Amino acid sequence: MSLKVKLFIFMTALFILFSLTVWSYSKHVLEQINEKWAERFVKKQILFDKNRTLLPLLHELEIIKEMVKEPTLLAMARNDKDPLLRKNGIALLEAYRSKFQSQSYFAAFTKSENYYFNDAKNSYNGKQFQYKLSSSQKNDAWFYDVLSDNQAYRINVDTDEFLGTTYIWINYDLKENGELLGIVGTGLDFTRFVRESVGIEQEGVRNFFINRHLDVQLERDTHLKYDENLKTNAGGHKKITEFFTRVEDKDAIRDAIMYLRAHPDAIRTFWVEYEGSKKLLGMSFLPEVEWFNLTLIDEEELQIAKDFSIFPMLCLLFLVILILVAGALHFLIIKPLEKLKSSMQRVEKGNYEVDLSPLGSAEIEALSQEFIKMIAYIRANNVALEEKIQERTKGFMQSEAKLNTILDSVDAFIYIKDVQYRYAYANKRACEHLEVKLEEIIGQSDELFFDAKTIQMIRKIDEEVIHFGHKVTSEDTFVLKDHSMAITCISTKIPLYNEEGIIYGLCGISTDITERKKSEELIKELAYHDSLTHLPNRRMFHETFATMIAHAKRMQKHGALLVLDLDNFKPLNDTHGHNAGDLLLIEVAKRLRACVREVDLVARFGGDEFLVALRDLDEEESAAKAEALKIAGKIRLHVNAPYVLVLDLEDDSRIITHECSASIGISLFSQHSHSKERVFSEADKAMYLAKQKGRNRIEFYEELG
Structure with a gap:
């Protein structure tokens, strides 16, 4: 016999012996404990359900009692056709709406028969008046039934077919000097109330809440569909007696209701047959809402000691x-x-x-x-x-x-790393770049050679190659740890696999393209910037300004274009030569940049003409115009300040003091603007108008006659 069979036989014998012993010992003890436990458990469960259900309803009643005393609401009830009284009354109802748990209210007035309502989503803001009540309408019968009832308040569950919602409605009489002016109240969302106050599922426990007429108001079930379970085909509430088949159970429930109305603090318990099984039924009275709480508990759930004694x-x-x-x-x-x-x-x-x-x-x-x-x-x-x-x-x-x-003969950096990102090989070109010998590289990581930013960039790419097996090609800048050298490379890294197909490292090849990048940047600078002032030129302005107009349309904010032409510039050129004019243009460019934000654009359009584009101004046109005018005034003030120019001549240098001003034209643009050409044309016309009106002025395009 094998060892496995021996162990199995041995463990099986122990298990059978253990099971027989536990079963024999527990059976007798459990039967004695369960009978005494059942009644105590039911009474505690009923008290728990009673308080849990009653508290949210009482909270809403206290708020309604406070609301019906408000003079503003009483005035609206007397004459809600008066616009001022209706406005003030609705404002008061909206203020109380935020206090209710469901953040909803309703009000129906006797004199006008008008019905007002708003919900938690404020769906009916500005249209709280819903419809006019009519005694001939079946859905409005509740209002006239409540008016004929002498109770101060009532609580019932019903569906408002006009609004398409099911609520637990709290109806409260609105009275003044004994006169009934209407009905006000709130509705607790039925599904939420059932889930939070009633519908807390407990295995083997079921609750019903009924009124004195035996109508079922609520049932504990978080998946309950109110119209299908608690209403009859004719639209009325089901009777609690419809849930029980035995006549003696129905009679016992009626007797308990009569007893509890006379003794509201008492609890009645008795055994009933429900859905084909024996259950213990506990009943209590909720006098605050005129409801009765019925709690059914399975016989098996009352056997609390069935597992404990084992x-x-x-x-x-x-x-x-x-x-x-x-x-x-x-x-x-x-x-x-x-x-x-x-x-x-x-x-x-x-x-x-x-x-x-x-x-x-x-x-x-x-x-x-x-x-x-x-x-x-x-x-x-x-x-x-x-x-x-x-x-x-x-x-x-x-x-x-x-x-x-x-x-070693390849003009590129070639290296191999293991899965811990340590160097296992580096060619001669890589060693020369890092200024170390091969022996000093092997076994080391990038932290020894590069700065923190470069290390973070390298590690991110290495992890993608090692962890995911991807081939990665990227353009990166490498900075040595001592910041003595920074180069730009095109790098390709591939994973290395062993015979089992497992990645054991990576191989990288990095080609130095630093000089090529410098040449590209110089070409781009010459293509998009003015060589004298280093401001964006006409080409870059057109590309950037188109983006600014698109941004204004997307953000629904205004922007402004300023066309600026220098006054008194030609005499400087004629008197002191073009070198003096160039120095002045350079100084003007510096002053313009100092007057605007980083998000704004300053460009030289040609000669002594400059452009300033402002973005992210106010959404309102008048406020945006004020912002643009403020910045234009600042620019004009800085441009008007005297210029001290130092001319370097062949034999000597000469200092020149010159004053000039600026004529500025402004055109606003927004989501309604047509094109950058039209905006520029408008600003240019405004600038020429400033010239015509005596120079050194600011003109808006919309002011042109």
Whole structure:
């Protein structure tokens, strides 16, 4: 017989013995405990359900009582045709709406028969008046029934078919000096109330809430569909007696209702048959809302002690079983395996001369014999393996020397990293760039050579290659740790796989393109910037300004274009030459940049003409115009300040003081603007008008006659 079979038979015998003992002990004890526990449990459950349901309803009633005393609401009820009284009354109702749990209210007035309502989403803001009540309408019958009732308030569950919602409605009389002016109140969302106050599911427990006429108002069920479960086909409420089949159960419920109305603090319990099984029914009265709480509990749920009494015996027997199993495992399995493990550890340390005799019995003995065969096989293979390693090592060294010669001649940085991102190889070009020898690179990570930003960039790409096996090509800038050198490279990194298809590292090739990038940047600078002032030129202005107009349309904000032409510039050129004019233009460019924000655009359009584009001005046109005028005034003030120019002549230098002003035309643009050409034309016309009106002025396009 194998060891596995022995263990299975042994554990099965223990399990059967354990099960019979627990069953025999528990059966007698449980029957005695459950009978006494049932009645106490039901009474506690009823008190819990009663308070849980009543509290949110009482909270809403207190708010309504406060609201019906408001003079503003009483005035609206007397004459809601008066616009001022209606406005003030609705404002008061909206103020109280935020106090209600559902943030909704309704008001129906006797004199006008008008019905007002708003919900938590403020869906009816400005249209709180819903419709006019009519005694001939079936859906409005509740209003006239309430008017004929002498109770101060009522609570019922119903569906407003006009609004398409099911609520627990709290109706409260609105009176003044004994005169009934209307009905006001709020509605608790039925689904939410059931889920939070009533519909807290408990296994084996079911609740009903009924009124004195036996009409079912609520049932505990978070998945309850009110119209399908609590209403009859004719639209009325189902009677609680419809849920019970036995006549004696129905009579017991009626007797309990009569008793509880006379003794509101009492609790009645009795056994009933519900849905084909025996259940304990507990009943209590909620005088504050004129409802009765019925709690049905399964007989099985009242057996609270069915699992408890098993626990002490279970612990004791389980301890005995563990002790027996531990002893058996130690004797049959653990002890032989420990001897085998000791021999395996010696082999692991390189001692293949272990002499091991067979241990244990059955599977353990077979395992030890296989281990002895494995040791013999390893001894034979070690000799052959050492000979092959020596032969291949010699070949690898020759191949590596040839490969290094090739890689060192490549004009690129070539390197290999392991999965811990440490360098395993670097060619001659890479070593020269890092200014270290190959021996100083091997085993090191990028933290030794590069600054923090470069390390973060390298690590992100390396992780994508190592973790996901992606080939990555990117253009990156590498900065050495001492910031002595920064170069830009095109880098390609690929994962390296071993024979099992597992990534063991990466290979990277980085080509230095620093000089090429500098040439590209210089070409771009010359193409998009004015060579004298280094401001954006006409080409860059057109591209950027089109983007600014699109931004204004997207953000629905105004922007402004300023066309600026220098006054009194030509006399400076004529008197002192173009060098003086160039110095003045450079100084004007500096002053313009100082007057605007980083998001704004300053450009030289040609000659002594400049453009300033302002973005993200106010949404209102008048406010945006004021902002643009303020910035234009600042620019005019700075441009008008005297200029001190130093002319470098062949033999000497000369200082010139010159004053000039600016004529500025402004055109606003927004989401309604047509094109950048039209905006520029408008601003240009405004600038020429400023020239015509005497120069040194600011003119808006919309002011043109």
